[in-house]
Amino acid sequence: ETLTPVIAYEEGRIYNGYRFVYPLIYNGIHCGSVEISFSMKSFITILSQLEASDYYFGIKKSAVEDVLFKENRYRYIDSFFSPNFLFDQEVIPTNTNDEIFTNSSNELTSILDSDTSGGYVVAYKGKQKLVLVNFIQNLAGDPVACFISVSDETVHEKLARDNWQVSAISLIIFIVLVVTAFLLIKEREKLKFLSLTDMLTGLNNRNAILHIMEHELDRAKRYKRALSIMMIDIDNFKQVNDRYGHAEGDEVLRNLAKLMRSALRTSDYASRWGGEEFLVLLTDTSFEAATIASEKFCAEVSSSYLSNFIPVTVSIGVSTYVDVDTIDSLVARADKALYDAKRQGKNRVVGIKKA
Template identity: 40%
Template sequence: MAAIKRRSSILILLGICFIILLSSGGFFTIYLTHTIGPDAEMINQLGIIRGSIQRFVKFELGGHPDNALIDEIDLKINALNSKKMKIHDRHQEIQCYIGDLKQSCLLLKEAAYEYRKDPSLHNRDLLLEKSEVAWQEANSMVLMSQTLSEKKVGRYRISFIFLGVNLSLGFLMIFLIKRYVKDTLEYLVNYDGLTKLYNRRFFNESLHGEILRAERYERGLSVIMFDIDHFKRVNDTYGHDAGDSVLKELSQLIQKNIRKTDILARLGGEEFAVIVPETWAEGALLLAEKLRDAVARYSFKHAGKITISLGITELAEGDTADVIYKRADMALYEAKSKGRNRSEVKYKKQSMEI
């Protein structure tokens, strides 16, 4: 039961980690996807500005000035300037370049006006110089924006890392959940809910398996069956809660006084049984007396002193699990009928009284 509780706690922690990682990966991917759109729009607008600068200078030198084109460039730069806090993760260098580009376009416009007044060679060279500076500013921003966007796209690898971790964690959780459900079902099927001992179903299966093992290796096998003397009196005097407490205390006391290889089970009510592998009736009788003495000496929390009666038998040739069980039960009945608080051995053809 403790292992099941620990596994339950682990599943809860893994579930919390899974939710956190899944949420983090999802928000990160949404963030990247959300910011790549504005980045692409900025690169497109900068490309238009760069091309417009070339067309503007071409028209000016060709004697066909286009004020609408330079106004369009101003509008696009102002639009970028208003959005610069929302793009490229507030990259300071990008913000500086937008200001520089705006200033270069302003100087280009002034040079164009001067050229219109006086289309001299000096003003022509000045117009070309200013246009080259503005074009270089726009081109640098395009390249820088592309670089930053490529880095963002590269961050998608982190999303795949999140995905890989989430998938691994998910598979681990599925495995642990299956184990948890399996162990929980096995516990519910094989254990007694009150005493946490094995139940009658598990006892029957274990007895059948131990018989096969004892016959294969020609080893001894014994069964001790016992119950609490006058248990009804305990319930009637102290109440059923006190009776349940006695059953729990008795289970713990017996468990401490048997071997790890012995199998202790609650068969129902106040009746218990112990499968004692690799032990003949004589050895099982010694163990039964040890258990009887331990119970007699123990003071139970709600009932004080109680006693138990025990019936012992051993595996004989041709025995089945049902036969052994019935013979142990007969030995227990004899112990009860002969005064209680005693152990009685029942062989296949004879019995021995203690």
């Protein structure tokens, strides 16, 4: 498989059209594609609005026979400029210009038989008519259809305008693709942020910290690095909610998260584990260093004004990774240490060093 943009005509069982497929790559991962399709009817409508010419869309009879079942071929009728081409009834020309095609049948047949785009000038009622044939290739590179335009303009005027139109349409399509891709990537980033972030505090949520812990435990085991966690619980938090309401409880949680972000190192990871409980992952941190950091943070909380009404304190349980640890055992040990801190009177730190 290739991850490059694809632009090609697609002969469909129902609608004929151009398809633009643009792959979306995020951090080296193919996360999806942007697809934009233009039916031939829409394409001719746009061209007709840009320029007063007669446009015809013909598809090879062999292509229709290869793609469509017989019962679905009712949408196609014989074209009047070649027995080898059919008209899609969705794109029936208003003007037949049959006299022009009859008078220039040799030139037109020569171009259609060659499968190569081309054009010629033919005299008609005292005017010079320019007939251009532009073959359309499918994804396999086969010329399976064509646009034919009939215009009163001179060759040079026509070619200059065609180049301008193609450039303008290409630029519009490119802008649409880029903007759509940008919006999809931004939306994906937003969804990723929402799925990994606790929306009240802005910290990592439980799923995010578990993913980080899996990576950091593997790193600690492989490189023999120290790793510790702090399990933090707000003391008497239920009383805050019961006495002063959940809005005040939410304010306490947000303020604690702010204090946590300012107190921690950039290499540490803070998360809301659930309710009023938080888990902090301390990378490259021994049991002794984690205990000191926890005691410092515990004192910082008790001396801060996290609530508008009452003093707030926290209890902290500390555990440090050992070779036999899993995420569950490391968290369970910190949880037990936290329970011991609560039982011993709260507003304190208790650590369990070994499994």
